[in-house]
Amino acid sequence: MNRTVLLLATPAIAVIGLLCLAPLVLVVVWSFWTWDPSTYWIKPDLSFAAYEAIFEAGRWKVLLDSIIKALLTGLICLVIGYPAAYCIHFLAGNRSAFLLMGLFTIPFFTSYLIRSFSWRLVLGRNGMVNSTLMSTGLIDEPIEWLLFSDFAVIVGLVASYLPFVIFPLLLSMRKVEKSVLQASLDLGASFFQTLRTVLLPLTKAGCFAGFLFVFVMSLGSSTEVKMLGGAAASMISVMINDVMRVVNFPLAFAISSVVILFLLILLYVGNRHLKLAKLFEDFSW
Amino acid sequence: MAIAIELQNITRAYGTVNALDNVSLKIEAGEFFTLLGPSGSGKSTLLKIIGGFEEPTGGSVLFNGEDVTSLSANQRPSNTVFQDLALFPHMSVGQNVAYGLQIQRVPKSEIVERVIDALDLVGLSGFEDRNVNLLSGGQRQRVALARSLIMEPGVLLLDEPLTGLDEQLRQQMRDEFGYLHEKTGATFILVTHNQDEALSLSNRMAIMKGGQLVQVDPPTTFFEHPKNSFVAGFMGMDCLIKPDRVSMENGSPVATVGDTRITAVNNAEIVPGRDYVLAIRPDQIRFEAGGASGPTSIKVTVKTIRYRGLFYDIHAEFSNGEQLLMTHPVEGAGNLPATGEVVNISFSPGAPLILLQE
Numbered sequence: 103m104n105r106t107v108l109l110l111a112t113p114a115i116a117v118i119g120l121l122c123l124a125p126l127v128l129v130v131v132w133s134f135w136t137w138d139p140s141t142y143w144i145k146p147d148l149s150f151a152a153y154e155a156i157f158e159a160g161r162w163k164v165l166l167d168s169i170i171k172a173l174l175t176g177l178i179c180l181v182i183g184y185p186a187a188y189c190i191h192f193l194a195g196n197r198s199a200f201l202l203m204g205l206f207t208i209p210f211f212t213s214y215l216i217r218s219f220s221w222r223l224v225l226g227r228n229g230m231v232n233s234t235l236m237s238t239g240l241i242d243e244p245i246e247w248l249l250f251s252d253f254a255v256i257v258g259l260v261a262s263y264l265p266f267v268i269f270p271l272l273l274s275m276r277k278v279e280k281s282v283l284q285a286s287l288d289l290g291a292s293f294f295q296t297l298r299t300v301l302l303p304l305t306k307a308g309c310f311a312g313f314l315f316v317f318v319m320s321l322g323s324s325t326e327v328k329m330l331g332g333a334a335a336s337m338i339s340v341m342i343n344d345v346m347r348v349v350n351f352p353l354a355f356a357i358s359s360v361v362i363l364f365l366l367i368l369l370y371v372g373n374r375h376l377k378l379a380k381l382f383e384d385f386s387w
Numbered sequence: 388m389a390i391a392i393e394l395q396n397i398t399r400a401y402g403t404v405n406a407l408d409n410v411s412l413k414i415e416a417g418e419f420f421t422l423l424g425p426s427g428s429g430k431s432t433l434l435k436i437i438g439g440f441e442e443p444t445g446g447s448v449l450f451n452g453e454d455v456t457s458l459s460a461n462q463r464p465s466n467t468v469f470q471d472l473a474l475f476p477h478m479s480v481g482q483n484v485a486y487g488l489q490i491q492r493v494p495k496s497e498i499v500e501r502v503i504d505a506l507d508l509v510g511l512s513g514f515e516d517r518n519v520n521l522l523s524g525g526q527r528q529r530v531a532l533a534r535s536l537i538m539e540p541g542v543l544l545l546d547e548p549l550t551g552l553d554e555q556l557r558q559q560m561r562d563e564f565g566y567l568h569e570k571t572g573a574t575f576i577l578v579t580h581n582q583d584e585a586l587s588l589s590n591r592m593a594i595m596k597g598g599q600l601v602q603v604d605p606p607t608t609f610f611e612h613p614k615n616s617f618v619a620g621f622m623g624m625d626c627l628i629k630p631d632r633v634s635m636e637n638g639s640p641v642a643t644v645g646d647t648r649i650t651a652v653n654n655a656e657i658v659p660g661r662d663y664v665l666a667i668r669p670d671q672i673r674f675e676a677g678g679a680s681g682p683t684s685i686k687v688t689v690k691t692i693r694y695r696g697l698f699y700d701i702h703a704e705f706s707n708g709e710q711l712l713m714t715h716p717v718e719g720a721g722n723l724p725a726t727g728e729v730v731n732i733s734f735s736p737g738a739p740l741i742l743l744q745e
Binding site: 279281282284285286287288289290291292295299300303304 | 438475490
């Protein structure tokens with residue numbers, strides 16, 4: 103790299119280093135420290151006590167549950183988001199595409215607290231779903247598992263993070279020439295054959311990126327869980343919050359470190375198979 | 388000959404603009420047919436309608452006498468080589484070529500054999516495992532051809548497939564098209580804006596303008612009897628002279644250009660009130676010995692002379708300022724007139740043509 107370019111990039115590199123890498127390193131370093139009851143603060147150490155504590159009190163189960171919920175949310179978002187992105191990119195004209203994108207973004211103008219809370223009005227005992235079903239005579243009693251359940255949490259998460267899957271999908275679909283899809287039709291393939299053999303393989307990087315966005319954000323979510331999951335529901339962020347409340351910082355940092363490590367591995371493996379870098383590649387050939 | 392494709396009153400409107408305006412055309416089985424025209428003339432739209440990628444707003448498309456207007460591309464017995472080739476970037480050369488057969492669930496052993504044959508046909512033997520993104524322009528072109536030809540289509544549609552290739556490769560691929568047309572016996576329909584391609588390949592061709600067919604004929608007819616000045620201009624008859632007036636004398640049209648009277652070949656009926664032009668190819672004009680006092684009555688003033696390698700380009704002017712372009716062989720460089728000299732010229736038999744001004 104040219105020295106001038108490097109010089110020009112230095113402030114940006116410094117900012118990235120300061121805001122991104124430094125906190126990460128601190129979290130990992132502090133997770134090996136121990137909590138000093140005499141000062142109510144942490145002191146330097148090389149202790150694995152915090153990591154051992156993860157396997158106590160069912161904490162690992164919360165980790166696993168959270169991952170499963172985030173995984174489901176990511177997959178559901180993909181299934182809903184893919185046709186939506188397809189529609190915006192291939193079927194809608196410029197104006198309607200803009201309008202559709204707007205519709206996905208407008209809910210974000212309100213606070214996420216209100217968005218999560220509003221699901222209570224939809225899914226609750228006397229909510230819209232139950233009252234509609236009861237008035238049409240399909241059910242006699244309200245369905246209980248609609249609210250304060252894993253189902254409600256996943257509905258809330260999907261609603262919150264759906265747009266984040268659509269943007270990367272759109273980005274990857276923009277790179278697929280329309281004529282390539284036409285060529286597939288021309289060679290006799292049906293719409294679904296074209297989808298399976300041409301469009302999906304060409305947009306898999308976008309699928310992975312979109313899934314990753316939703317997965318990471320769901321894994322870190324707490325509002326939706328607190329609002330919709332009921333009293334017993336837990337999630338990594340809720341658990342970390344509880345641990346912090348009793349000022350057990352090393353344990354909170356250890357849980358965070360484990361999550362970060364897990365995500366890094368996921369990113370590495372996914373990138374090897376799905377070539378995330380392709381998203382940022384131009385058609386230079 | 389059987390009719391492979393028939394278009395009946397095809398119209399395609401985008402909003403209030405008619406990209407195609409009541410086009411009717413019959414293309415014979417086994418024919419190499421070219422749609423020629425400037426960009427925006429509707430030739431690509433017409434090809435897309437034949438291929439089933441666009442629906443006409445009016446009219447019908449018939450394949451072998453059967454109405455296929457409502458059938459989509461995957462149900463039509465035609466295959467297309469796209470302008471941007473549209474190779475599948477995530478598949479190897481072999482996978483690209485095999486794609487259509489895999490969709491048809493042809494047995495695997497047969498696919499392997501036919502892929503080998505198809506690649507052999509286009510001169511890419513042994514390229515099965517190559518990455519299509521790393522091939523040269525010409526090689527990608529051949530993969531696209533093989534991918535279509537392996538389907539043994541009755542009709543092959545070629546949508547300006549040679550744009551983007553350098554001149555040498557264009558000529559090479561052009562010859563390849565001719566060879567493949569002979570070899571496969573399929574009906575080829577080529578869309579192009581290059582008249583060289585059209586002339587050298589077509590059995591018949593159509594010139595399009597403003598969504599309409601201006602003329603449909605074999606290539607030689609386009610030169611001998613272009614329908615109007617637009618066709619003549621598109622065929623490279625750069626020299627279109629606007630006469631002051633045209634009259635019929637002894638059954639031949641006589642054009643008056645300044646103080647010169649030129650008897651033209653009767654190619655169009657002279658209708659009073661319409662505008663006409665004289666069309667002459669540069670190579671159909673000769674100098675007569677004797678300078679201004681030569682044997683013919685056609686006199687022009689030489690304006691500029693340019694050396695072009697195989698010949699000289701000479702721009703001359705009639706007395707009323709109308710321009711004339713002629714060529715002069717290099718071997719006769721000694722006879723070159725001087726700039727500003729008035730010379731006597733004559734035309735080859737069959738020239739000039741008198742055409743409707745379009």
